[in-house]
Amino acid sequence: MQIDAPFWDSLVFDGIDDVEVEAVTAAFGTVEVVARGRAAACSDCGRFSDRVRDRYQRRLRDLPLAEQGFVIQLTVRRFICGSADCPRRTFAEPFSRLAAPYARFTTRLNHALEWVGLALAGRVGARLAAQLGFGAGRMTLLRRVMALPDRRFSTPRVLGVDDFAIRRGRTYPTVLTSVEDHRVVDVLPTREAGLLAAWPRAPDAAPPMLCRSPTWFHLWQGLGRAMETCVAAYRDCLRNPVDSLSHGPDPSPQEWGRGQPGGPWLR
Numbered sequence: 001m002q003i004d005a006p007f008w009d010s011l012v013f014d015g016i017d018d019v020e021v022e023a024v025t026a027a028f029g030t031v032e033v034v035a036r037g038r039a040a041a042c043s044d045c046g047r048f049s050d051r052v053r054d055r056y057q058r059r060l061r062d063l064p065l066a067e068q069g070f071v072i073q074l075t076v077r078r079f080i081c082g083s084a085d086c087p088r089r090t091f092a093e094p095f096s097r098l099a100a101p102y103a104r105f106t107t108r109l110n111h112a113l114e115w116v117g118l119a120l121a122g123r124v125g126a127r128l129a130a131q132l133g134f135g136a137g138r139m140t141l142l143r144r145v146m147a148l149p150d151r152r153f154s155t156p157r158v159l160g161v162d163d164f165a166i167r168r169g170r171t172y173p174t175v176l177t178s179v180e181d182h183r184v185v186d187v188l189p190t191r192e193a194g195l196l197a198a199w200p201r202a203p204d205a206a207p208p209m210l211c212r213s214p215t216w217f218h219l220w221q222g223l224g225r226a227m228e229t230c231v232a233a234y235r236d237c238l239r240n241p242v243d244s245l246s247h248g249p250d251p252s253p254q255e256w257g258r259g260q261p262g263g264p265w266l267r
């Protein structure tokens with residue numbers, strides 16, 4: 001297929017200056033862009049070289065285009081570094097803004113897979129990925145999530161501690177939360193005090209202030225259900241708001257609840 005190279009360059013490699021399009025083909029529901037690098041500098045000495053030692057191919061799956069698969073067939077050149085005082089003999093074009101080393105997906109597709117994996121995890125995420133045309137299985141999604149860097153660790157100033165039951169009440173893990181910014185910090189496998197005492201914190205951080213976690217999920221949940229049941233049971237007793245306007249002035253505080261167990265809100 002003859003191509004408008006500047007158009008495809010701007011479409012596929014927007015913000016990626018070291019790649020240029022050579023050809024575009026479309027067949028069997030897949031658009032394939034053939035591309036190569038423009039120039040590369042040695043990662044050690046920073047000098048550019050035009051002495052090509054060899055070439056190899058990378059096939060990168062990218063985000064779908066108009067519900068068609070999208071693949072970048074990339075020619076990678078390995079150069080000989082001509083600098084006499086450089087310890088590196090050869091170097092390959094890195095294309096670091098397009099894909100990670102040895103990756104089979106572009107960086108943008110990788111990010112999309114991370115989002116799907118974080119939201120839906122393995123099996124459900126794989127079903128959504130298939131619908132979106134990402135072509136990634138559940139293990140791929142899980143590997144993307146596992147490869148994500150850990151969040152920067154900081155010891156909370158106020159640490160909330162609570163336990164919860166799993167496995168029908170046979171196991172009680174402990175959840176640690178940062179009370180001030182309402183985030184889960186860690187989950188300990190049991191509710192033994194020794195585990196909490198040994199819980200690691202940043203070496204130079206002051207010991208956190210401990211409190212019973214305000215996120216007592218089970219208590220809030222139980223209270224909400226009880227309130228819902230109570231209100232539903234007395235639903236027929238609720239006074240019509242239109243009728244209440246025609247009943248004259250509001251009762252005095254002494255009259256509140258007189259003969260009406262539910263107070264002024266119940267008949």
Ligand SMILES: [Zn+2]
Pocket residue numbers: 042043044045046047081082083086087088
């Ligand atoms: Zn060099």
